Amino acid sequence: MSQDIDCSCEARFVGRQDELRDLQSSWSTKKMFGIFGMRSVGTSRLAKEFLASVSESLDKVIYIDLEATSDITTMFTNMCARLGIPTGSHSGEPIFWENKMFEELTTNKTKYVFFFDNAEHFLDLESQTRDLIQNLFINLLSLDNVHVILTSTTKFQLASMWRIYHICEVRPLNLSESAELIMSEAKGVDFAEYIDPLVELSEGLPLLILMIASELRDSSGMLTPKDMVEFLATARLKVLSPESYPKTDGVGNVYHTFIERLAFVLKEKYTILNFIPGSFNAEEARSMLDAPTQATVKHQVLVPKINRHFLNYDPAQQRFNIQGILRECLTTFYVIRNLPEFAVEQPNLQKLLAEIHHTTQDTYAFFIQMATECTSFIEKYMAGNSEDFYGECKRAASRYCKETDVALVNVAIGIIFTNVKGDLREGLRIYRDALKVLEGTGKSKALATVYQRIGYNLMMQDYYVTALSYLKKSYCISSSSGKDFQALVLQSLNSMGITLVWLSRFEQSEKILLKSLETTKKAHGPFHPGVGVVLNNLGLMYHQKGDAEMAIKYFQEGLRIKKQTKTKHQSLIASLTNVAIQYPNLNKPNRSRAIAERSTYYNLQRECKRLWHNLVCQ
Template sequence: METAEDDFDVDVEVDFIGRETDLKRIYKAWGKHRIFGIFGLRSVGKSRLVKEFLTRYKSKEDVIVNVDVKPLSNSSSLYSHICVKLGIKTEANARESERWIHHIVSELVKRSEENFILVFDNTEDYQEFKGTATRDSFLSLCSQVIKRCSNVKIILTSTTRVQFAGLGHAYFSYKVLPLKRTETKRLLRSVIWGTDLGEYEDSIVTLSEGLPLLILMIGSELTEDDGMLTPEDIVECLLTSRLKTLSREFYPKEDRVADVYKDFIDRLASVYREKLTILEYIPGTFNVDQVSQLLDAETEAIVKYDTLKPILGRHFLSYDPTTRRFNIQGILRECLQSYYTIKNLPEVRARYCKIFTAVMVNISKRLGTTEYTEAMAEFTVEHPNLQKLLTDVKYTRQDTYHFFIKIATDCTVLVDQFMAGDGEDFYQGCMRIANMYGKDRDRANVHIAVGSLYTNIKGPGTAKQGHLVRGADNYDSAIAVFEKYGKSLQLATAYQRKGWNLYSQGKNLEAVKFLKQAFDLSVSSGKEYQSILLQSLNSLGLTNTVLGRFEEAERYHFESLKRRKEIQGEDHPFVGACLNNIGIMYYLKGDSHKALKFYEEGLEIKRKSATPVISLVNSLSNTANMYSETGNSKKAHILLDEAIELLNKEKVPCRDAAALLCDTKGKVYRREGAFKFAEDMFQKAIDVRKEISDENVPYLESLVHLANINKRQGNYISCIRISNKALTIKEKAEIAMPQHPFIKECLECLVEVYKKTDDKDKCKETLEKLESELIRLEKVHLDHGNERDLLKVRTQMHEIKAELEMAPKL
């Protein structure tokens, strides 16, 4: 009689690792059921799981009959093989299936004192490729044995799921999933014993996808040739050509990943294979509606029954019942991309464009409403699909270009805030197709989008003032077109965004003019203008704050807050941002305690909502700074540490935000008198900001902070050296942000140092430079209409003038 060690298609040298939950679930069902279907993806470990289960849980009395169905060509060979395994003679006249099934069942009934476990391994061929007669005979054998032989249990393994409707509760079906991450790590470590993966372990685990075959092949690559390939080498190879790396010709065909999974895909009937290849065009998960549209099916019910159910039953798709979305397993995607082509690709692209443009527009519209959280959750799910949509602009034809123009028109906030990395190429593509196919209003809409790109993504905080100017030029081009057609949402949008661009340049008086035009167009218009109205109110509040017109700023900010709560709900992140802006207004007005109150409220709302991490980090920084200023350094550090932890969790680190937190933490330490810690934090901010650009205003700001902290510690030589470095980027910083005060602060710092070191000549020279800088700032504030800062500058000018008159006596 055969034992449990025979005929399992597994590598017996590899220890069994993981799958404890699977084993427990099967064991729990073992006493209640008599036939077990163990199904799953090719090479996911079904046979090995069954072998381990029987090794652990079969009783001493159980007789295990292992039958590898794969090499058995038909039902006759199956009959003969089972008879040999059971030690019974075949009947010469048992040619019809009913006859030989009856013979086997009768023999099992006769041996009722024995307990049998029949294990039919790799049964997918019998269900799909050996003909309907063989399939029906095999399934009938299983059914008859379970119905008539109470002393027999059956285990089937297969990539194709089978149902036994007539066996009721006797049948237990179980799907084997890829290994969990912890299990994958354990198996990987066991096959590369002695090899240190270091920082590359997590990447290798991810790229193995929990599939034992991939894990074993990766382990082989790492350990052969005395470890010539390092973990870093393996990660690079897997990222660039995983199929090729794990499918080299000197491996047996059954071990080559590409061959294993290509053969698996080839098993699909051509009609299903073609549909699966089309579905692979969707890079992320997808729902039934999207499948129906992409395949141009008649109804969702038909696509479920005729396409998804058969493919899902053969384990080419996974399905999440919670989200009701499907996905194609990663290694199968790579095979589909490498070996199969979409016959009607232009039509599929056109359908894809239509489907996901609608998805993107829908998400964008909901971002400014009470449905923000739901919209962001949907965006997270659809992100890879929308990313592909933006890149598909390069394939645009005349029949699809209007979809991309609609995205450029209706989805700029979504693209700018959450897809900035894809925005520039996308908008360039939009401009190209607008020039090819569009009308002047199409081109104008793209100009608005490009203007937003250069204003919001490339403009702020850099010395490249040219980006803001290019943004303004694009807005001007759009305004020139839309003004010809009278009042419109597009015109209001262009006015509002031109106003914001001018505010970003520091041209606040000009900004107010355009923002008021946007406000006037929007305030008495319909719901479609609400978003522009809210943005105009917010921008007018910020601009008037900078101008020192606090009464007007307060009026605009609180009107924005009121309307936002009505339209977007109490806990919308934009409400949090509005409260944060009110905090800024009170801070600049000199009311730190009131500023802190609004910072805290804004932060609390941002915590509740699905606000972008960068927005939350900015609020944490503002609130921490205000806690520090009002004497609560402990709480300031807690918030900053929270912000740092949030940034560390981001897949793509935001260096700007990291530098901001270092700079803010330096300010907190400085107020505490912990000057050495402050110095370290300012230096970190400088290092990061220098990497971004050593000509930008934030870099200058941190240099001035570091110079000041050296002055306060009595490190005058270092202070002078750092200050002089800051002064080398004076002109470029003035171009980038004319209204910035950091050169003034730098010169003030040097004046104090030269006074302390009794260097009268340098002191007088620096005072003269300071006076020149104040004259420059006076002109800037006059041009900008910034009465508050103008008054401060003029007051200081009088003081400097008086001091210079006294200079000979110094």
């Protein structure tokens, strides 16, 4: 074989047995072999191994790396040089060199293989270049002594030659093959139970596997497989694009360059499709891209991306997906532009439950974010299924050795048990499991959150003194930590204020609730549901204190704000009820006022019943 394609210095060849066997069995009946797959999946290496296996039946390999070839003329002169044709100061026209080359090929009986590597660098160019390449292949295949091998990320069709054209699609390595490759390239490393998550995080892509093995092998034991799993789960692109490597070898740069080869319109649509979490069907892609029909989006977007190996397609399920490392590049390097307005509000969250059972690295971060930041959405739209969802999130976090993420999910589960199921004891147990982890991570938003949740839970169980201590801890962290903690500041102040009411420490309660009112107005303005909540809490404080006049003043003001801001029904019902029950406590100086108050009381009761009915029927 030509020294140009010597692979003795490359990594061990693993897997691809089925593909290699099919290629070998087709050697005697086919003349052209197209080997296609996504960037760095191993198409070139498979082609080299294939050539080595059939080397006894050929005389000479003409290897042309089209990634390193600037234009058609250069390609032809390179081929002529490898054929031994002098390439001095002759005409620079491609047709001149093509004729010279075919003169040489037809005058001898040498058995040639023309190996065009990285052909996407020409196949993705304008139609004139593609036509020249296609005509070259057709002319070469007309010669009895020539075979052609082509590797490319862009699938190349040659309809007129289909009977002698073998197409091989190269997929990522399977789990056992990936494990074999990483262990062979990092000998002496004790992978223990971390081999499976490392394999999953490599996605079966040889480039990622070799980078992971290199980092483990060359760290002199400083970097363990457990460390690597943790780093890859949080910053895979950065870890696999170290500064010590040439820029062209870093995973981030390789796949960024791969995406950059797309035309602007396809690149923009690709970025929008990345907004869909997990796999999707043609209708979901049509909806996201705001295309007129499914046929349009298939023809203009999905098929071109499949042919360029930017999308995976499962024909049995008729679903598409973006390879995980490509998702990370899209998220890291590209901004969504011209996104249809509806897509901002509807990012296919209906698919959430189905997809969580198939969580991989590319969707892991999305699901953890959903689990920890969207509990209200989950409570509303996933009632009855939240435990299953959170359980899968915890299993995924454990798989990637993300102990902190497990704790964050536990906080969300605790909220479900406390606020939805009403199982306060179980909610408290889950919160405390989270606290054991989070207390060891230093002051953080997560720690302030779990303190606040535990305090609220204990308050609901009438453990007021203990509740107050946790709420104070949350407030101490939140009040000195910037705007991101503002919501926690308000929650802690409100809960502390109510807890102090039940401890009959009314002066302290009033001071804290008034501070909460001032802070809420400053943060959200005077007309906000949160303002209505604090006013209602002040009413409760005065009610417990025995001051009915002040109580109803705050209750009514809170009710007015809540109605104006269209707050949630549950919150509105609470204010309606508080106003209604306060009327019998008022002094009644005359009969007409008593009648008016009684009428208001019954009207409030009817409004409460109507809201409850609407709430139950939703």
